[in-house]
Amino acid sequence: MQISTQAYRPRPTDAPMVTRPAFVDLATQHTIEQFLFFEAQLLDEARYNDWYDLLHEDIRYRMPLRRNRLHRDLPLESTGSRELAHYDDTHESLAIRLRRVQQPTAWSDNPPPRTARLITGVQARVGERPGTYDVRSAFLLYRNRLQDDADTFVGHRDDVLIDDGLPDGEPNLRLLARTIHLAQSVVLAKNLGLFF
């Protein structure tokens, strides 16, 4: 039923009813969800090198800035791929971050924080490039440190997972791209020294 032209997310007046995208089959959905849950566990347990094994060599890991813009400027609300970002990392630069955070002198992580990641709303579609999946997931990340230092990070991630398969035919998912959309314009936590 036409009640609005959805001016800022345009919808032509003769558009058909919204349909659910073609999500992956149940078994693939399960594999992808378990990959994301395992990854979250590794990060919660600070098994950083284990997490690194799940990253593809060509990974692009970004967290764009978000700005308060008017409806009409919504496409500019997040910074673009070639603009400033909170994170804009490669396989190599992530390795530097992961090595740093494990130094005994990484004071903001020693003693380490306690984190709990809730990953939900996982929606997966077959990606453009063969063997890839476009996966959107929502996250709620709680971080508690020392006595009473507590932050909550909420948002969603747009991931590209790639499955290059194991010799025995089992799936072997790795993370090829991650864009983290934090639902904050001003970062309210004292640092973003953690992985999403």
Next chain:
Amino acid sequence: MPYQDLLDFDKVGTLNPEVLHSEEIYRRELATVFARSWLFLTHESQLVKPGDFVTALMGEDPVIVTRQRDGGLKAMLNVCRHRGMRVCRQDLGNTQRFTCSYHGWSYNGAGSLVDVPMEDHAYHDRLDKPGWSLIQVPRVETYHGLVFGCWDEEAPTLADYLADAGPLLDPMLTRYEDAEFVGPMKWRLVGNWKLAAEQFASDWYHVNISHASALMVMSPTGKGPKTEIAQTPGRQYADPLGHGAGFPTHPKSRFDDRVVHEHYDYDALRERLGDARVEGPMTTGHATVFPNFSANWP
């Protein structure tokens, strides 16, 4: 309590911690410091076309900074003259009008009140519209593209205010001949403003310890910088006006890894800026322009 009673210069240079905690002192600073000093607003490269604007804070006062049709810059209090609502709730954009979402008073890019809904019925057409323009920040001046505003008409010019601190900022601001500033990236620091301001204004002493983990992994070996780099001396600078800086006196700072330096053409920098600036107060360091504009250039 007078400010001088909070400092003990005579014994060992102790500071009463109330300076960082007292609500009363902070309230006083808003009037004695923030209402009288040059405060950083934005960079000119964020205001290219007429109508471009950004919002900023001067102390706790929200302001809008706009590019005018004649190419000039204005800053005005982001407070509707009718009932005090913010007339702009975006971080940046381009507009001809700032319209209050409460009763619809509308101001142009220069801050003049240009439209009042039902002006005839509500005000019998007797409203002195020019008298109800947005409150202007009386002083807006720039330094190498940095835009500052000041509420105090008696304050010195920005150029005079920065006369001594400027040479410490110039290496960063003139390192590239065509610099564009991007962002803004906004963070909230929970704590007194002086915690951050004072840190950038001095303290080259902390680097090897506070940033030890970064120094380790950003060295070529991954095991820390070479001794001669880790132990190169730093310098600190303090200005009677409250500005300050800290910087190393080694052209490669303490981060001697290739990834930090590969994008600098040191020979070209030496040619353009001279050896003294590449090796002195320098192409790396950090500084605060009093009261709370701090910069860090790696």
